[in-house]
Amino acid sequence: MLRKYETTFNKILPAAIIMIIIVLLFNSIMLARTVGYIHFPGEMGKTEVARQAAEMKVDFYEQRAAEANVLGSSSVRDALAQMKFELEKAKTLEGIFEVQSIHGENLREVIDRELDKKRSEIILNIINKDQGVKYYEGESLITISKKETSGVEIEDGANLLSEKTVNLLKQNKVLRKGTWSPIEVRVDNGKSELVTARTLIDRIKMYETEVNGLRSELKEIRTFAGLTELTGGGITVKLFDSEEGFSDIDIVHDRDVRDVVNELLAAGAAGVSIGDNRIVANSSVRCAGPVILVNQQPIAVNPIVIKAVGDPKILASSLDLIKSQLMEFGIRVDISEEENISLPPLKEKSDK
Structure with a gap:
């Protein structure tokens, strides 16, 4: 009997082990997919999902503007075009979120402002005919x-408006949509006009929009100036000295590093770092004897590590010529495309 159980167990054991391996493998794949290391065929990455969501937001605002009959407004068209342009230009997840936050809010405010203007025009036009x-x-x-x-509520203390005018106001399709702040019309000896006190709110909104725009420009300037950390997709480049010798032509020189950096910037890199040193407009890369200095700071060599944020494929292909030229001297150039890398901000100079 015992031998029979052992035989049955031996038959079941391999199948059980295979099943356990399959379950562990499946769980590992699903975990890797969850954290974004792999994607199934046809599945979009985080950046594309964010871009699609932003495009849906643009479509929503465009449809809302069309339904409110303000799509023909030049300010609405300009705000829509600006958001579409900035969204198309954004290449990183952070950039797409920034476009949604700043330009999406600006577009919403422009549509609301134009809709308020349209409501005011409709109200004033109807009242003037009474x-x-x-x-x-x-x-x-x-x-x-x-x-x-x-519905539409009307406060007319002097009972100036006729029943026909009241019905026109309450039944107007534009006025019946959504909710909006009170609009006041002052009637003075047969002449009606909008109460100008409301323009104070409009001015505040306008100033808020200008401040948000200036903040966006300041952030962009600080990023390009290398004063803030920059993250996104890009590449990492490693330059190795020749393994065959250590003569002058066998090692990586400052000019080689400068050539790589210049090619990356020409290919559209949003930012570049060498070692832990951010490259800005007035950065220096030079040799001091056997040492390479970047921004007057010595960097680690063999390999020299250069990172760049931008389109990984474009940046990588821009180095094809330099890579082949350096290979003639035995200098190895390793390039890896990455979904997310970080560039440090520019280090402040010591007062010493």
């Missing part, structure tokens, strides 16, 4: 608003 308003002697205030739980 005969009671035309022949009114004195001064009165009419307030029109739209709350979420009710």
